[in-house]
Amino acid sequence: MAYTAMLNSGEALAFINRDLITLIPKTGDRSKLGNWRPITLLGCIYKILAKALAGRLQTFLPSIIRPNQTGFVEGRSILDNVFMAQDSLSWAEESNQDLVLLLLDFEKAFDIIEWNFLFSAMGHIEFSNTWIKWVRTLYREASSTIKVNGVVGPTFQLARLVRQIAH
């Protein structure tokens, strides 16, 4: 009920949709910002909604996500990629093909995706409008604060970024 109200009116969202970003060190020099991973902490109300939506999406993932993406989908394995990369090199030689294996690095993939790109992509693969509206709810009036050294900074509005949420 509360969620339906949220969907329709958008009220109280700003409160629920405010998160706290904190930094977790990766490896390497800690004086470099690039060696820290931002992790988003969100309230329960948000997470329940996100989880409920994710659960529904899960069933359809195998048919939506093309087989070339082996992440996120149950039953697909990271090892497929490893073997393909290893075997393709010797296979190219064996079958007399010229192969260039390009191992690409996407620049901070999760924080720079345009939301509108996601929504139009979802529309394109024929998600219902209701579904997209629900997902939009997760992003509407989203704001964030950053906590560094125990100090919480000022709140700011979010425009892109896919949240990497701590569960």
Next chain:
Amino acid sequence: MLADPRHGIEGLTLPKGGIIRDQTFANDTTLYLKGDQENLDRAQGVLEIFYKASGARINWNKSSAIWASRRERIWDWGEEVGLKWIPRGEGVRYLGVQVGFHLPAEANFNMMLSALKGKLICWSHSNLSLAGRVLVANQVLLASTWYLVACWNPNPSMCSQACGVVRNFIWGGKAALTRAKVKWDTLTLPIAKSGLGIIDPKSQSKALLAKLMVRGLTAGGEP
């Protein structure tokens, strides 16, 4: 997007006749491209379009390329944007495993050893009981190699070297050589059979590879 015939991107023909152009795990993306400059240009063009639409940009500085062919590569490509070509016989880390053209087995073995030794640095100074050391050996030391041995089969000499590292830790608590008090084959027996329940890397590797065979045979998933 790469598969769209309008872009005319040529991939790698697989043994069974299919064509592969790309594969992704989360954001780790690999392109399998027919090795000529025009084809690479076309692929770069598609990535550029994708960037403009989505905002996800390729970091060419952190990307690498491997040339695999019977012929030598007689042209350059991508150096100006910082792309690194991995020479024949050398490897590059991809999804936690070394990948390379004519890659010597040592490349992955060195990864396995450095994983073990990295964990040892943290644990060799702790004053643990034998039971504690067994726990660390299984859950920390050996566990750090399971992912690797799931997709790469160490030869017997590599296995025994890795076992040596673990054995020294169990008996001495350090990396240095120590006299074993019970033979390795007994340690790897389950506790009920008067062993210590150490998981033997050799059998673990066999088991994990067998699991893959089952997967390949049942799902028909292996391309």
